Amino acid sequence: MNQEQTLEIIPLETLLDRVRGMRAKGYRLVQIGATRLPEQVEMTYSFDLKNSLANLRFHVPAAEARIPSISSIYACSFLYENELHDLFNIQVEGMSVDFKGNFYKTAVKYPFGSTKAPAAQPATAASTPLPAGTAPVAGTPT
Amino acid sequence: LGYMREYHESAHPEVADRRPAFFALLFIFMGAMFGLIFSNNLVWLFLFWEITTVCSFLLIGYTRTQEARQNALKALVMNLAGGFAFALAIVWFHYKSGSIELQTLIHTSDKAVVLLPAALLCFAGITKSAQLPFSSWLLGAMVAPTPVSALLHSSTMVKAGVYLVLRLAPVVTGTTVGLLVGIVGGITFVIASLAAITSSDAKRVLAWSTIGNLGLIVLCGGIGTAAAVWAGILLIVFHAVAKCLLFLCVGAVEHKLHSRDIEDMSGLVMNMPRLGVMMLIGMAGMFLAPFGMLISKWAVLKAVVDASPLLSVFVVFGSSATLFFWVKWMGKLLQVTSPPQRVHKELVLGETIALYGLALATFLTCLFFPLISSRFIVPFVVGVYGHGASLGDGNLLIMTIMMGFILLFPLAFLNYGRGVKVVDAYLGGANLQGGLRFTGSANQVQDVALQNYYLHSVLDEGWLSRWGVLCCAVLLATMILQACL
């Protein structure tokens, strides 16, 4: 398999310049992703040129995160950015199309952005060994 | 010429408001019209003709705005061109035959003598009735107060033109001049009907529709057979009544809503029920089956097919276009997109009398159509041609049955709203409770708005009128030339 990829950690301040540079080199925006870490959100911008993937990464604090929008450089980024706002509670400044938090209507506001960080060892029904006897049935059938 | 009386009666009741000067002008206008109709002497006719021209100039320019003046001037120039042709015709005819009697003109059998004056008179008639090369003055005249528009359109001024053309019909029938006049009328009918589709200004739509219907009358005049003339006169009568009603309605609506945009009339039957219903009657009168206009169109179609079937193509295409803009307007009145807001004091007394009278007249002219036809019109046609025309009696019976259907329609409302459950309109499942609203993009509440089609992607008013003007101008030039040679 030939899934070439590079990963570069950059400071947030240089994001716009770097993205501009990517655009100038003819890269295509593949995705903007975020991962919720205990205290931070890890942002990854992926670009593609002729099937090789270049990732730019930076971290922002989980609370009160603010990043600039790159929708002036890559117009299609507004979807990713609105999604980031609605799921991670990241304020994206200057989006070309701003849904103002109405991109997804979720039962839980900012599902990935709650102040309680996901536990390092999440205990879920599926993986936790249960006392012998009964197995769990989530939500008893009526 | 008894029919003209009847037709004037219907035009009278609307002149019940506004100021003395205005009233005086209108009065002169009316007087001139009477004169026009009853005079047989060409010179007198010419005099009255020019009086109406001047009156209309003054009436259009009544509001004294820049636009009004411009349009008034335009009307004056165009009508004077027609007047000039009129004068020329009189001179020429006098020179040739020594007579200035209209009757002589009509009954002179020597086609060579009468053809040119007839052609010139037709030309005058065409300018006056705002046929295509000259249609812009009538559209411009829409700046005038509504009763003026009503007067100009439905009852007098423009009718003077077609009246003249119809009077001349026996002369031109079967000649190339007649054919060309007919084609000009036909093209005008089609173009005007299409142009009316593209407009959302109520008065402009009415203006185009008037031009179109006059075109139809001119077409009849051009064909000039007994049946055609009979049909043309029917058209004049029914058109006068229904159009007058519509103009006054639009005027009243404009007075209340401060807009004459058709889009703003949405839900009028709910907001201003009486006016809305009057307007619907007027429109039904303009094109729906059992009403007068349709009877006359039917007659026109038959007459045209009998005389020269090829010309029927204009009638056929034109009337289908007519259908489109009337129905969408009717639909707009019926449609309710926002909660109804009743407008209080819809009409003042004078208006009420005028509107009710006219609405009643729309029905009555239709119901008593055979009577009108046999009492007033047929004698005239017989007088000219020696025989008359009519629709089959059986058909009239059926028309009456259809009329019965229409009259029964309000009865259906006796059962209004019983046994039904009212739910919101289908909005793709995104509707909000009550009213025509839905959850739109970004969870914003959106109101549904509905705008009629104007077919701008296939029809363009400017393009249509340019080509129409060009075609008709060429045809008219050919006509005059043809008559000269």
Added chain:
Amino acid sequence: MSIWLRIIVYLVAGPIVGGLLAGWDRRISARMQSRLGPPVFQPFYDVLKLWQKENIVVRRSQNYYILFFLLLVIFTGALFFAGLDLLLVIFALTLAAIFFVLGAFKASSPYSFIGAQRELIQMMAYEPMILLTAIGMYMTTKSFNIQDIASHPTLLVLVLPGIFLGFLYTLEIKFRKSPFDLSCSHHAHQELVQGITTEFSGRTLAMIEIAHWYETVFLLGWVYLFFASVPALGVAVSLMAFLLIILVDNVFARLKWQTALRSAWAVAAVFGFGNILVLSLLRTTPSTSQPAVNVAPLAINAVAPATSAVEPVQKN
């Protein structure tokens, strides 16, 4: 009275034949789509079911328009089968269609509104051709009276081939079949949900269905008129026309309204007007082959006191 008999037969048999035709239509379409398809009586089941459903409306008065649509369609058909004036039939049909459109306007829902606008465009598209058909028939038979047209000895289609083709084209629009199912279609409409019928449900929708059945029979009757001098052929061709329409329905995508309008007018101008042009050219040259019909047409009756002579044709 044979007229009354015909009307009664039409009133009773119309919906039965129309419903069966609709059933066959669905079945044949299904077979063309490599499906088994519903039973032939399916339209009757549908209507019966709709009749029992709850009546829901958006605007309380919307259903009355449909009631009158149905009544007028029946009336139109009755006029047609009674053998009365063809133009009158067209006008009555138009009136019926207008009631349908106004009903949809009244419902004031976006999809029925757009459906209504499109229906209007379609009416505007087919009206010229339908009128030209009537005119063509009149020119050949010298009468607008359907009775006279039907009993005319010429096989009309031979004289009016262009008009016949044009009429078939219009039929495609009139039946609201692909490629002209602009305003509504039998199945879910991909643009307009159910188009003009979106807001009509239950009994009212059943009325629309029944009206369509009547309309089908009446329009096929008109096709028959082209072949009226050979009745068996007429019936056969009407059914063939129906089959053709089903086939066309299944081999065309939906066209846009611009295309529909332009093409319908072009067809009316080329086939319809062309045919009339040829006819009138033929008529001006004296021909002995044309049977001289002297049946006094109901259309233009002379009522002049002096003479009752008929003057239907040009004086020159």
Added chain:
Amino acid sequence: MSSFSKSPWIIHYDASSCNGCDIETLACLTPLFDVERLGVVNTGNPKHADIFLVTGAVNEQSNPVIRNIYEQMPEPKVVVAVGACASTGGIFKDCYNVSGGVDSVIPVDVYVPGCAARPEAIIDGVVQALAALEKKQKARS
């Protein structure tokens, strides 16, 4: 009356399914299964429909839509939950945005199992729905 069981008109809405049941529902209309032979017509319009086929678990945003569509259907009407998600929330029941099966919003008359529900299972569901429809009609009259 038997006319109800011979002419069930359906409307289909995807509450938030993975698409599997949707395309299987559509597949029911296509030649191999052709539910039109049972008189089924996919109307796409709640006002004409008798049977409401819902696929997928209910999420926050589709919740009001389902309710709206259900309310716009004329009586008698039945709801068929197609597939595991629509019946119970299925594999997505633990997702933060999924509130459970369709019965958490509107009354469901028939549940169709499967992931994705086979067309045959959906046909079974429709047939069962017809019985429910008849019953409701009887209750009305």
Added chain:
Amino acid sequence: MAYFEMCRLALKWALTKPPTSRYPFQPRKVIPGSRGQLVFTKDNCVYCTVCAKKCPTGALLVNRAEKKWAIDRLRCISCGYCVDLCPKDSLALSTSHGNAATSRTQEFH
């Protein structure tokens, strides 16, 4: 002629027998190996609860003490994970697709 391809297709099929199955009236065409309903064989089950623990939708309920094995058919997604895991081969996927139900019930074994 390519233009009339669709006409040909339509007419050809109009005259051919359609491939439509008559499903509710005739049994369904069963393809061997198709994943359908879960079938439980009580005989060798030891009620180890592995299936219940691993079921992605929680459709299974096993009570070791009472030796009860239950399934919510409406939850089951026929993924076959439990079949793979079952140490005693007492679970299998049949080809039948299961019945539509008018209420949500559990099936006990």
Added chain:
Amino acid sequence: MARTVIPFGPQHPVLPEPIHLDLVVEDERVLEARPSIGFIHRGLEKLVEKKDYIEFTYIAERICGICSFIHGQTYCQAIEAIMNIAVPPRALYLRTVWGELSRIHSHLLWLGLMADAVGFESLFMHSWRVREQVLDIIEATTGGRVIFGSCKIGGVRRDIDAAGISDMLRKLETIEQEIRRITKVFINDSSIKSRLCGVGVLSREEAYDLGCVGPTLRGSGVAQDMRQLGYAAFADLQVEPITRTEGDSYSRCAVRCDELLQSIDLIRKAMSKIPAGEIEIKVTGNPSGEVTMRTEQPRGEVVYCVKANGTRNLQRFRVRTPTFANLPAVLKVLQGCELADVPVLVLTIDPCISCTER
């Protein structure tokens, strides 16, 4: 002048899946189309915190019911890449075959829906009839019709024996003939052309700048196909991207028509080269690490970002599906189109909303 404002969706017969557009229309020209999505947003990315990484294969497969197999495959590939698992070659070939079968069924499904969108019901029926034949193969080899459930971490769950392979190839023969007949209609029929040609034009540059992927991008002349990355068995099978230059709906349709035949060809090649041997290897331990995996779905490039921290549950699972990347293109072409084109344009990218919103 007041303009018509109407809702399009979420419930609409042309949309099997809900999406909503506020359409601002004049006559029938769309002046503005404002989208609203999220009707299918379930939040399954967060489900990794509740389900272990092996169980999650079943969820990944159910991100979308149409490209289900390739979702499962991509997920497995990502985990395998993190855990450095060498999948047996036979399993890779089988994955390739199933991937291509799912592409065929998806494209046929799309062709049908597109035919439906232009009001061509009978063609819709015929496309789906052929699709059922493909589903028969799929069901016979995997046991599922739309959710294959045959991919697992470390290989595949079912093998196809020799008889199965020859049976499949025989069925493919007839399917190919049928497909050729149907695509001929799509390519040549003038009524379809009149609805698709020149509708929704995306120039090469626009398509690339808007981040389009898959047939949408290839329809505008950019030769980009993730199968060239050589995942599964594609390293051994040469895949030449099929492109068209017009960039309108018609060219996207034609690209998909050609890809159908290309996929059949690929299956044949794969079947002729398929090595014997194991179909899975046992997976032990928990993944730890991070990978971005890209594969080519019927709709285009799908991107999986998987981050694991050595526990049974993944730390982060993110999918960027092709439809998400193609959405900006739809919004762009919707401006100024005709109302009649709206269904066509919404469908032209082959939207898979449940993928997009997860």
